Amino acid sequence: MHDTATHSDTKGKYFWVWGALLVLTAIEVVLGYRQVFEPVRMLEVLIILSVIKSALIVGYFMHLKFEKALMRWLLMASVVACFIIMYFFFFPDAGRVHDLGVKWIGQ
Numbered sequence: 001m002h003d004t005a006t007h008s009d010t011k012g013k014y015f016w017v018w019g020a021l022l023v024l025t026a027i028e029v030v031l032g033y034r035q036v037f038e039p040v041r042m043l044e045v046l047i048i049l050s051v052i053k054s055a056l057i058v059g060y061f062m063h064l065k066f067e068k069a070l071m072r073w074l075l076m077a078s079v080v081a082c083f084i085i086m087y088f089f090f091f092p093d094a095g096r097v098h099d100l101g102v103k104w105i106g107q
Helices: 011-034 039-061 069-099
Strands: none
Touching: 011 039
């Protein structure tokens, strides 16, 4: 008995996902050049867009969408754990940079 994932997605669905990735990337580039938000809000928006893009990539192009639920939950748990670890390493450093008086573009 073979335990391979079977799916019936057509090439068209992959082109739609690829198009969505292009549009999301274009939005990120425009937001980065225009700097319409303050730096903290910009970072939040860009992170959200990046998470959406990575979910599309992992789900469709890495075929996680067709895996068993346990595999998806294990991946999500490890990603959340990585975010938590990064939070405790990088945010304190960001506070230090802010305390030093580093000026952002537009201030």
